[in-house]
Amino acid sequence: MDDSNQHLKHLIKQTDIAFKALMRDPSSLSLNEQYDRAKLELDSYTASLKHSLIQRNQQQRHR
Template structure:
C-alpha cells in the first residue's frame, strides 16, 4: 500500500470510529466536535487528492 492509501485508510478509520462513538452518545458536544473534525480532515485530504489528480492527468 502506498503512502496516500495508508493516509486515506487512517482518515477513514478515524472518521468511522468518531461516528460510532457519537452514535453511542448523540448528545455529546465533545464527540460531535471530534466527528466534525475527523470529517473535515478527510474532506481536506480528498480535496487535495482530487486537485493532484487533476494536475497529473490534465493532458489526458
C-alpha cells in the same frame, strides 16, 4: 501512492470511530466536535487528492 493510501485508510478509520462513538451519545458536544474534526480532515485530504489527480491529468494531456 502507498503512503497516500495508508493515510487515507487512517483518516477513514478515524472518521468511522468518531462516528460510531457519536452514535452512542449523539448529544455529546465533544463527540460531535471529534467527528466534525475527523470528517473535515478526511474531506480536506480527499479534496487535495482530487486536485492532484486533476493536475496530473492536465499535465499528461499537454505532453
